[in-house]
Amino acid sequence: MSAYTDDAARRLAREAALWLALQDAGGLSAEQRDDLSRWRERSAAHEALWQKAEALRRRFNEVPAPLAAACLDRPDPQRRRLLGHALALCTLAPLGWMGYRQLPVDSWRADLRTATGERRGLTLPDGSRLQLNTASAVNLDFSSDRQQVQLVAGEIAVDSVGALLVQTPHGLLRAKGASFCVRLGERGCAVSVSRGQVDLQPVSGSGARLAAGQRALLGATGIGAAQAFDAQLPGWQQGLLLADSQPLGELLRELRRYRPGLLRWDPALERLAVTGTFQLDDTDRILALLAASLPLAVHYRTRYWVSLTPRENTA
Known part of the structure; x- marks a missing residue:
């Protein structure tokens, strides 16, 4: 098979x-x-x-x-x-x-969706490539006069061929021959462009254009300042989670998006620095690697109930 x-x-x-x-x-x-x-x-x-x-x-x-x-x-x-x-x-x-469990109610009616920890890629009717990250959902509207993806929940990566619209609760994105990511959050949509240009139009307020290597937050009433990022760094599209002297708390909050169940940690671990490249397909291995390289212990009450605590000094 x-x-x-x-x-x-x-x-x-x-x-x-x-x-x-x-x-x-x-x-x-x-x-x-x-x-x-x-x-x-x-x-x-x-x-x-x-x-x-x-x-x-x-x-x-x-x-x-x-x-x-x-x-x-x-x-x-x-x-x-x-x-x-x-x-x-x-x-x-x-x-x-x-x-x-983390998907909103609207996601049940979406055309495409992924579970927690699942990633999915497909080719759209116009030849564009769409990837859904963990716990994400989209609706598709491809007709003779419209090529649109509606982001309902989570995060997507798009490699567009022709003119493509991405509708979000905070506004509209227009792209043509561009590669970009859109992550839906409470305060807005985080948009990052790795190739080409993407036009952002909030629900109300002035629009803006992002070029390759730029990212910004699209809010319903405006767009945040554009910031530079390294578009060549691999990320979730390649199944990787990268950390470069990142606070452990930030890494764990990101890791929790890919892991069903409960993942908790002692606040004393928040500011430990983490550097490494981790495979998202095996979150248990990520926790084991963290325990091997940092002064912490991983406790499994069940496969879906995990706690991290400072490691006791037995010396």
Whole structure:
């Protein structure tokens, strides 16, 4: 099985688990039931996985709770396999929910979205390249007279071919043959341009143009001062997190965007300096590397509940 097939299968399983979690959390609204129906109709694989998931859930629910664990210890391989899969499915549903928990409600209706820790790239109808960072969502509007991406949540990177609009809650971006990133925040959109030029127009107020190597904050009522940055440095598009004498607190707040669950740390660790290049695909390894190079300890209450504390001096 190819890596692409593995990734597609995992993504499909996460989506099915999420629908199960929503269904078990108290039922689906009429609109959500319609969305689920459309999800099941996307392909035979979608429907087959949903049928299997529901069948496993029904079989597991038929087993009395006191007997479920005992059944796993019986020598019947078929029953053990069935209950093992059912238990895995029951575990998968809440984990799928945790992966998506940071997305706003509007993201559920978005054309494209990513879970916490997931990144996704695709080619748009006009040939432009779009990448979604962790916990992000967009709507697409590509018609004969409009090529527009609406940023609903999170962060995107765009490598535009022709004229392209990016709509955000704080204003509009216009680009043609440009590469740029847009990150949605509470105070505005952080826009950075690595190639070409991008025109920024806030909801109200005067617009401005950013050139390659510049970044600025697009607010609803204005645009912050343009600042220079090194456009050649790799970043999340390459799956990397870079730090150059960065305060540990800042690094951990960025890392928390890519990690489902709770990540907490003692305030005494905030100002420790960190330098390094870290792979975003393995956040556990990042925590291990930090513990190996800094005076801190990593405590796992569960895989999704992690705390960092100053390391005790045992010398």
